[in-house]
Amino acid sequence: MTRRRAFLIVQSVLCALAAGLLAAAALSLYFDGAAKQAEGEIFYAMYTREKVEEKLRPILPLLLGSLGMTCGGLILGVRDENLDKPARDDRLLRDLGSIRDRAVHQTAAPKELTLRAAILSLAAVLIIAGILNGGLEEVLAKGAAICMECVGLG
């Protein structure tokens, strides 16, 4: 095994471990809290800043180690040597002959130009109709407050 390969494997393990530990920390806080709430403590907070900090503290050295290795790897130019090899896709290789015809051409066909103009006009009409029917206000109402369920808080 080359040193490069060993470096990449260690870095992979560190990344997976860091993600796994961060997920485990959250799950541990959640299950502890769920157990307390099941015991009837309806106001028990599953997460608090202090609890989160306490859980993150042991993971911090691993995260810093991983970050250090990442910086070192980027500076030394360590990368997967297979990255630039051609894609392993038989269907893709079979289709290569038709690439020229199927690719999006620099000079758009009249049909494409018409369609583009039609979509552009439709978009303008839809936006104006939306402004008139209160759609703009709807977007503002949603965006002006924190969407609790969107960010996972609510």
Add this chain to the structure above:
Amino acid sequence: MDKTEHNRAAGQEKFRKPASRGLVQLYAALLYNANLKGFIDGHIYAGDLKAVCVPGLNCYSCPGAVASCPLGALQNALNAAGHTAPWYVLGMLALFGVILGRTICGWICPLGFIQEILHKIPTPKIRKSGGTRKLSYLKYGVLAVFVIALPLIYGVGKGIILPGFCKYICPAGTLEGAVGILQNPVNSSSFFQLKALFTSKWVIMLMIGLACVFCYRSFCRFICPLGAIYGFFNRFALAGVKVNPDRCNSCGQCVMKCPMDVRHVGDHECISCGKCISACAQGAIAFKCGKITLQGPEIGRNADPPSTIQKRKKNGRIAWSIAIAVLVFAVGWFNVIEPVVSKANSSAAAMPMEAETANALGLAVGTEIGSLAPDFSTELLSGETFRLSEHRGQVVIINFWAVTCAPCIQELPYYEQLKTAYPDVEILAVHHKAGAKNAKAFLADKGWDHLDFALDSKEKGILPLLNASDAMPQTIILNKQGAVTYNAQAPLSYNQLEELYKAALTDKTGAPTAEKESIIPKPTAETAAKPFALAGIGLPSNKAVYSVTVVDQNAHPVAGVMLAFCTDTACRNSDYSDENGKITMMLEPDQYHVQVVDLPDGFDGAEEPELYMGPESGEATLTVTRK
């Protein structure tokens, strides 16, 4: 070294990397999140620009976000499709799609930028294959189910707000929104709301992040429904990577070297990253916007003439100068000018009379726990006027809600239930003026006759006066004296609401006798930030119930007696005894010395001057002497 070998294989002497793309991505991320002060003060931007969507995936609950997320707005619009057709958002998506297509993903999507940074972590990489190509169709399923079907079925069919993708999957919401909000100590109380939903979203975000380390743009390629939408427009989009068929020899280097799952240049998977431009030995590929070439072949066969390249570079420098000026203006506007203008326009201030009342009670005017809530008046939807000071002597609950907020909608029936069970409580539900039409439509058939509903503007009126949070629902509970006993952004269950109401009912903060007789522990900054660690309010988790029955010498119950429950360091005054002579207190388990504070006329003191109650909850009888 590998790079050089690869370029030789492609028939090129040098490899030109489109380095400017990273800068454009960084620029877009900064421009979308120009409200930098939001990260410091912990509040999101709530100005009128939030009515506009940005092209890329950028959570509108991120403290820095200055405009809305198109995907979140689409789900919200589909949720509300029962009463407002989603034309506006569809129009915006069509406009972005037809002009830029998936160039947005490759150049101006902040989440795409984050994925590319993660992929730079040196690990073995998973290359594209037939498997990843099949997996790339998953995003169309995510689009159909989570973005279209769930919001439509729940919103139109059941009247329940469910932005399926945002709620269950979106890593941008977790990273930019949740982490962005929680990182600020000002929002420490938001931690109390985190439950199963956050846990699952956190784990999903980590898994997606990890996948991006090993597999290029995993989220973008396999999951992102916004990319799926823009993919439909890619073929007709004005901007994008395009092929000159006269130069192309179908060698396939462009497709094989492309990190995305494309079959040909510019198809629905192409994000116009431009890697194919440098991979093409024929100089057949260029990045164009209409007839303007933004990036063309600069080296090798069929390269553009030096004069064209120089002209393009000069135009690029001009474009960058304009772009930087726009960014500087945006940062200045959102962080310096706009806050000053908003503050000047705001008329929110406590009424002078309230300051006098607060001074008399020894309280500060404010919305922190233990402060006297500022007085205000507002017009209700019923047409009547609500004035807070007219409800002194009642427990008042003020709830901030929005028709677009699912937890708010789930919680509102509990307030109606509480009001039905305890008619003495006054409940005011306040909605932002934006979205008023939908709020009225929502309330029309609910029959919640016991609640008072009001509409208010975010710049003037109750919302700024009570320092309402950006997060909803928020509930403020005032005791009979108008002092704040609870203030938090969290959805409440009925049991929690009832407990908090009962606690406010017995809370004596601001009561004249309390001022003279007892020492009420003032909330610290730390406890004030925590919704459930309220100073002096009984909580079931760490409180015990102490019950005293006050009787006279003939064992008849005596009403109108106030007691003080004292430890070595502080006293808590009780409410007056009821007609059964009963006084109930929820206190921290401790040794309490119970003293008489106030007696009705005709009584001159307790028979036993010393009454002690132990750390465990319990009952006792106190006999007072009738003259």
